Amino acid sequence: MTYGLGTENQNLPAFIAMCPGGYPIVSTQNWRSAFLPGACQGTYVDTKHQEVARLIENIRNVQLSSSEQRRQLDLVQQLNRRHLASRDEDPQLETRINSFELAYRMQGEAADAFDINREPAYIRQAYGDGTHGRQLLITRRLIERGVRFIQVWSGAGQPWDNHDNLENQHRNLAAEWDGPIAAFLGDLKQRGLLDSTLVLWGGEFGRTPVAEKPALNGRDHNHYGFTCWLAGGGVRGGYAHGETDEFGFRAVEKNTSVHDLHATMLHLLGMDHKKLTYRYAGRDFRLTDVHGNVIQELVG
Numbered sequence: 001m002t003y004g005l006g007t008e009n010q011n012l013p014a015f016i017a018m019c020p021g022g023y024p025i026v027s028t029q030n031w032r033s034a035f036l037p038g039a040c041q042g043t044y045v046d047t048k049h050q051e052v053a054r055l056i057e058n059i060r061n062v063q064l065s066s067s068e069q070r071r072q073l074d075l076v077q078q079l080n081r082r083h084l085a086s087r088d089e090d091p092q093l094e095t096r097i098n099s100f101e102l103a104y105r106m107q108g109e110a111a112d113a114f115d116i117n118r119e120p121a122y123i124r125q126a127y128g129d130g131t132h133g134r135q136l137l138i139t140r141r142l143i144e145r146g147v148r149f150i151q152v153w154s155g156a157g158q159p160w161d162n163h164d165n166l167e168n169q170h171r172n173l174a175a176e177w178d179g180p181i182a183a184f185l186g187d188l189k190q191r192g193l194l195d196s197t198l199v200l201w202g203g204e205f206g207r208t209p210v211a212e213k214p215a216l217n218g219r220d221h222n223h224y225g226f227t228c229w230l231a232g233g234g235v236r237g238g239y240a241h242g243e244t245d246e247f248g249f250r251a252v253e254k255n256t257s258v259h260d261l262h263a264t265m266l267h268l269l270g271m272d273h274k275k276l277t278y279r280y281a282g283r284d285f286r287l288t289d290v291h292g293n294v295i296q297e298l299v300g
Contacts (some may be wrong), residue, residue, distance in 0.1 A: 001149045002040045004276045008146025011109040019153035020048040020131045035280040044119025052115050068203055093198035101224040113141050120275045126183040133180035164218035194232040198268055202228025220286055225251040235270045236300040259292030267294045
């Protein structure tokens with residue numbers, strides 16, 4: 001998305017990943033850019049903290065004025081550019097150089113974007129005072145400021161990976177998200193942002209329809225049939241696509257692959273998944289590889 005569409009705000013990262021309490025499972029691999037330019041990778045924010053100064057470390061330079069810091073950065077960048085030229089324009093060094101500039105520009109805008117206390121009390125009340133409501137309210141503020149792609153996580157580790165005590169844990173997790181999600185979607189709609197914002201809720205697999213040993217109160221992983229939902233962004237509302245078998249184990253009707261989902265998301269955002277490519281190692285790569293079809297029934 002960030003490679004294909006760019007970003008509307010040069011003072012904030014194009015891709016922000018928010019997760020409270022540390023990294024999710026497999027850490028930064030969840031938002032790395034692989035062989036894409038480093039500007040396409042995500043910027044992590046630990047939303048466990050409420051104060052802006054702790055959300056984004058060193059957001060203020062308390063030792064130098066803005067002009068002094070600018071002169072210092074110009075000197076550092078001049079030296080870095082010499083180093084880059086002597087290293088055959090290494091893209092990783094280019095990414096590091098650009099990150100210095102982005103960090104400097106963020107000091108002027110990030111503090112405002114992440115400060116939900118600037119919102120009216122009734123808005124904060126609608127989202128709730130929990131971590132997930134705070135994350136989604138920040139997300140809406142970032143969308144308004146032109147940030148292109150935002151990941152919002154349930155928490156560090158694998159909070160939904162309930163191999164035991166599933167009933168209680170899923171009930172609690174769902175309750176934590178239900179109200180904030182409703183407030184978020186309603187807020188986007190009221191501000192005229194929902195039609196231009198595609199919201200995807202899901203994970204990489206579901207749970208089996210049978211209990212898991214030894215305690216028989218949890219469920220194992222199940223990639224044969226599981227659900228995600230989309231809202232906004234031109235999606236057809238009130239439509240359920242596909243069915244599982246009578247046990248809820250395996251998709252048996254209108255099976256949808258991840259490539260189909262990606263093709264559909266790109267289509268909704270105005271891109272042809274067969275034409276959005278990036279040349280690497282002598283090959284034109286696309287997000288859907290050599291697969292994927294747009295799910296026309298999902299397009300509103």
